Amino acid sequence: MAQLLHALTAAGVLATWASASAALSPQETAQVDALIRAYPAFLSHVDGQALVWRDGTRMPLTRSNAATYTERLNNPGLLDQLAVPYPACAPLRTPAWNVDPGRTRFEPLFRRMYGGTAAQVQRNLTAVNWFGQSVQVTRVNGVDRSLQAVAAELPRSPEFRPFVTPSAGTFLWRTVACTPRLSVHSFGAAIDLNVARSSYWAWNGYREGQRGITYRNTFPLKLVQVFERHGWIWGGRWYHHDTMHFEYRPELTGADACQNR
Template sequence: MIWVLLLASGVRALGPTDQAKVQRLVQAYPAFLKGVEDDQLVWRDGTRMPLTRAKAASYTALLNQPGLLDQLDATYPSCAPVRPPSRNEDPGRVRFEPLFKKMYGASPSQVMSSLVSVNWFGQALKVTSVNGAAQSLERVAQELARQPALLAFVRPSAGTFLWRKVAGTPRLSVHAFGAAIDLNVSRSHYWQWAGYREGQAGITYRNRFPLALVQVFERHGWIWGGRWYHYDTMHFEYRPELTGAAGCR
């Protein structure tokens, strides 16, 4: 009877798998998110966002205009051994931009109002305090400081906050929200530097970052661009719905 009423009213209840994905998102951002009702994400201020998937004609189209459920479909391999990803396996790269804008700010000035300074091995980096991202990065730095062999990869940082789009796309970078950090460029590899096109077959994976470094970030809620088919090994972004201490266990 409940299903009949939902269908009659045009409301689509989520299945148990999607319910679990949304609940993980809610648990990761409790200051903002309250829960899920039928097919909508409910914010603590009463805002509702539809939980849908896009009908994208291509992988790039999906990246450019995903539904919120498309973002939640990612399965991130927390703390797992490093391996070359399959074609278009980019866990965490599909991002529903309205979610990030509402949490972190929809303009440079809004984002900047929440930035704080993090001491990154002598560099003062601007990182958002929203959702505890700056505090998390401070804990990453403290843990890395106890592993001197990793420091050549992490310093100098190539930057954190910068309101910009991902190169060649209409999509805002997570750097625009102050929730990402790029590490030492001289130790890094990036798919576009090799001249590849987004979504093409045959992107050859390259990486020099050690797993021990990656796992430090992942335990503290940061995902790594080196786990992407479109690899960006210098790049980490704060995404506690995808990884963290629990996920690494």
């Protein structure tokens, strides 16, 4: 089937690609287990090549056969979302070319948990006090409680204050600029911190996937680690870096990596 699709694509008949569905490797099995542990209200178990939800929904555990980085980003399989290990609580390093742990998202998973439209997501939003600023995040998966826990922990380090406030935004139903992909802000599960202290790969005129994007960051590691301990990943660990951006992705931060830090 994959060969047939490739042939059709080559002929210009079908501009899409197949998803491979070989058996899970031990590493993929561990990654899917971490996904299930991260979202226990929704996810139940694996059955063959499917992720089974508590309500009986089955989602295929596939990986994209896309030829390019951007094609895979725009139409990943569920396994692609988990494929790049996120270095939770690790020292800061300049990410290698196109290494963006957590930037690939299987959108149907998020739509099903948080809501498939702006109105559905909005029904689950609640206000969190972010250093005197009221920000809206989802109650689903305890994202609101998690962000409150981050906010409670940060004042122990007053030097972080200029980075964390004002927040540049939380909930906003939108696609990522110049892409068909929904931002995690759409689901009320992301927060942008102080834009004045931030760096974003596209501000300098680069194209996605281009080599040689200059990495810049001023955010302190200890601040990043507070978020990571509570299940949030940071856009500053991406080659396509977005240092103001944090999103709730406990399937990637794990429970162990941040111990003793």
